[in-house]
Amino acid sequence: MDAVIPSPARHTVVAGGGDLPVAGPWRIHAPDGRLATVAGAVRALLEPHLGERLLPSGADDVAADADLALTLDLDLASPAPHRTPVGVSPQGLPEPMDESYRLTVADRGITCRAATPEGVFRAATTAVQLLTASAAGLAYQELTDAPHYAWRGLMVDPARGYLTPGELRRLVDLAALYKLNVLHLHLTDNEGWRLHVPSVPRLTACGNNGTAGEFYTTDDYRDLQRYAAERFVTVVPEIDLPGHCAALREAVPGLPAAPAPEGLADRFPFVPPLDLADPATHDIVAAILADVCRLTSGPYVHIGGDEAVGMTAESFALAIRELRALVEASGKRPLAWQESSRAGVTEDTVVQFWVDVAMMDLPDTEEELSHRPELLRAGLTLGLIKAMKTFFAPADHDVARVVEGGGRVLLSPQSHLYLDRAYATDVTPPDQTATAARLGFPTYRPRGVRHAAAWDPASHAIPDARIAGIEATLFGESVEGLDDATTLLLPRLASVAETAWTGRTPAWPDHRARLARHARIWQDRGLAYLASTEVPWP
Incomplete structure (x- = not known):
């Protein structure tokens, strides 16, 4: 077979x-x-x-x-x-x-x-x-x-769950084995800044925003790109701005907050986004992006642009336009999360689609909330859920804006391609229950392997010519090393890779039989995986 x-x-x-x-x-x-x-x-x-x-x-x-x-x-x-x-x-x-x-x-x-x-x-x-x-x-x-989609990616998040350079190389090998050709590194967030930037060395100073020493030197970064290129994998760095900037604010104190919408101040806890209209902020960000672009051998630099809670629409649009311009001035193409479409779309625009209100899968009533133990454990109330839905409501229009503007969409829907989703207890083998219970983002409904394999790119009603490709994501809130990362990725990453290469959903009976035979590959490579009971492992 x-x-x-x-x-x-x-x-x-x-x-x-x-x-x-x-x-x-x-x-x-x-x-x-x-x-x-x-x-x-x-x-x-x-x-x-x-x-x-x-x-x-x-x-x-x-x-x-x-x-x-x-x-x-x-x-x-x-x-x-x-x-x-x-x-x-x-x-x-x-x-x-x-x-x-x-x-x-x-x-x-x-x-x-x-x-x-x-x-x-x-x-x-x-x-x-x-x-x-x-x-x-x-x-x-x-x-x-031959592949259907050209961009077939995996995003990992060392900003929250640090992975050593050697561990990243092992993930490059895993990606290459399944014909993925992009490794997207979420290098910065509130929890940490993981790439040394020569012009702003304070960002990775010992003891700053994370455990001392847990960052990539410029040599580490160059070596990783060379290693990946030998396997035809392109490294795409992400410097996530103007939100998700607590690590930058800790390293460079005193930067002013972006203008906030009326009535929002002090209502919810969030890190104030950066104000790119402020000259000092603009100068710091310009220096950072110039260094990142110079160090990056591939054509793309990801500027983030997601979840900029606490800034006006005007300030956000200005920030995205400035971030794009800074990357383009250094000879690279900017990539950003879908919210960036609100700053304008051209035929060169590529945005990463990750969310709409429906796929957030959040309850509308107290009765529905009572049946979602993962949300209750995370401390979500109906009031907070309603506020989240209000904040994310504009996301329902982002994809249409990109398509109408002639841009392209990189598909990373949270519903199926966010592989930091916990595994459902009914597919978890008894000897992995404790491990599975601590892995995954706490508010996502747990699912099985078949759920990821069942995703259909056509389900989003995006014209195929407007789809740039497919990228699985693994955010690192629960990741404490490579074993955690690969347990969340495998077997699901293989299913996503199948769809990214072929452009269609695999037939589950045949696909699960193929997956079963890949356990030997992962074992030979020393990679931890979740032996889901959905798959007839040998």
Whole structure:
């Protein structure tokens, strides 16, 4: 049975063709010098699974039972590359990247062919899955595939749940194995500032906004980007402004608050957003973003723009326009959460859709609230819930504004793609009950793996041409290390990756059977996961 996730567009088993043993030893064969870096990345991905069954680099004179051949073949160029990738043309517009590939299993091994190094690498990640998830031999077969969406991302949140550079590299590998190609780093928030900014070193001074030493040096950041690029993953940094700025305010005290709506002052606890009309604030933010853009090798810098509680609409729109302009002045493209659409939309605008009032799934009555133990435990009252609904009511119009303005939407709906959602108790195995109980954002209704897998991009009624891509998110309020992060991500991240690559919801009976065979992949890599009772694990 094919165990590949995402499932390929076309898969043909050669009738009567025989089986290829997987025991090895295996040799990576990449004679084309243009694939030297790809071969190195593929070797690193395979080593945890094959171990001594993988011959060392340069052992061409040692007998091998099978080759993993990496081949560039320009005849396989896709005639219609997918839309809205992370690459940018000289005009600043999206430029298609061809990730299509063909993989063949035959008597001498596995051959990965594509017109580009990206495509060869995507084929090789399929080969890694085949070799790892298959207990016996591989039937002679051919797979051909290409992605539906170009932006296939994972956001993690070291601002709240710090992950070491080494742990981030392991997440890059996980993303690459499932053909995700963006790692979005939520680097700043009220709880911490995790990227050293040379022009404002106070932001990561020892003891400031978090545990001393828990931040990324400029070398850490550059090294992570190089590592990710070798796996065709683009790192997108997020500097979340003008709200979520407590860490910045602690490091740079005295910055004035943005103008607040009449009657809001002192009604609710919130950190005052920044006023980008203030010269001192503008200068600090300009220096920060100039450094972040300079340190970032990819084309995008995320400016945040969400939940700016406590500022007027006019002040918020001014702040977003200034943040966009500062990023653009440094030669990068700004990306922001959906609220940023309220500052205007052009054809170059990309916003990240995460919420509307309906998907917040909040009760309307005391009776309904009494049946939501997670909300009661979090201390939510009906009055606070009504205030939240009022604040988020404008979100119901953000997507339509982007579509009408000719912009694009990056889909990250809280309802299904926020993987910091707790697992439902009825799908949690007994030996993981305690772990599952402490993980996840406290006010989200707990769900199972099937819930994430059932999400359909078409359910939001956004024209497909207006969808930039898909990104799963993992905010870090409950994350205390890599094991926590991967327990929340797995198995659900594989399901999101399936939809991001294929553009459609996977058929659950087939998908759950595929998921079951991926437990071995995660175990080989030392990654914790939630063994949901929805999946028939071996």
